[in-house]
Amino acid sequence: DAGVIQSPRHEVTEMGQEVTLRCKPISGHNSLFWYRQTMMRGLELLIYFNNNVPIDDSGMPEDRFSAKMPNASFSTLKIQPSEPRDSAVYFCASSLGRIGEQYFGPGTRLTVT
Amino acid sequence: TQLLEQSPQFLSIQEGENLTVYCNSSSVFSSLQWYRQEPGEGPVLLVTVVTGGEVKKLKRLTFQFGDARKDSSLHITAAQPGDTGLYLCAGGGGSNYKLTFGKGTLLTMNP
Numbered sequence: 001d002a003g004v005i006q007s008p009r010h011e012v013t014e015m016g017q018e019v020t021l022r023c024k025p026i027s028g029h030n031s032l033f034w035y036r037q038t039m040m041r042g043l044e045l046l047i048y049f050n051n052n053v054p055i056d057d058s059g060m061p062e063d064r065f066s067a068k069m070p071n072a073s074f075s076t077l078k079i080q081p082s083e084p085r086d087s088a089v090y091f092c093a094s095s096l097g098r099i100g101e102q103y104f105g106p107g108t109r110l111t112v113t
Numbered sequence: 114t115q116l117l118e119q120s121p122q123f124l125s126i127q128e129g130e131n132l133t134v135y136c137n138s139s140s141v142f143s144s145l146q147w148y149r150q151e152p153g154e155g156p157v158l159l160v161t162v163v164t165g166g167e168v169k170k171l172k173r174l175t176f177q178f179g180d181a182r183k184d185s186s187l188h189i190t191a192a193q194p195g196d197t198g199l200y201l202c203a204g205g206g207g208s209n210y211k212l213t214f215g216k217g218t219l220l221t222m223n224p
Contacts, residue, residue: 031210042216043201050210091155101146102212104155
């Protein structure tokens, strides 16, 4: 069975550019999560969706960040414009939502120069 | 805001040693999960505990949920090189959707 798929795996961009990260959750899962991981802050929840609807976006740093889930098999996290402090590893995870067991993708390592 | 504190932050051991890492909070959680993360990969779920006092074993790993469901421990017996990585605990609240993660314990092995 395919796990959570994320693309790209690595992204290097210049400050001010738009960045779009993509995620395909595990088929049948009804919750999707976007996290950011840094050495300083650890794993931070940015936003989560249930049945394609955003439930909690309180972790989104600022208006430069936006996320969408147009259907049950696809989600995007967009940063526009990007800044060097956005450099981190971004993870997508999905779950069935019953007791919160989450399955993570391999992550996208973002470097903003 | 629910917080989970993990200790120690770093742990370096010899092969064959036993070790315990801790996950503590002042908040009550409905479930507690442990994940292991290797470099360049996402966290992988090891176990979920939901009942106060619950103990689960996974080969050489023993997980315990505190009686009050505020803390947990992970004990590894006779550590092997394949046990290295970042161990993360995560607490689930009443919504059953959102997890609060600790910052992790990084386990390395002395050569």
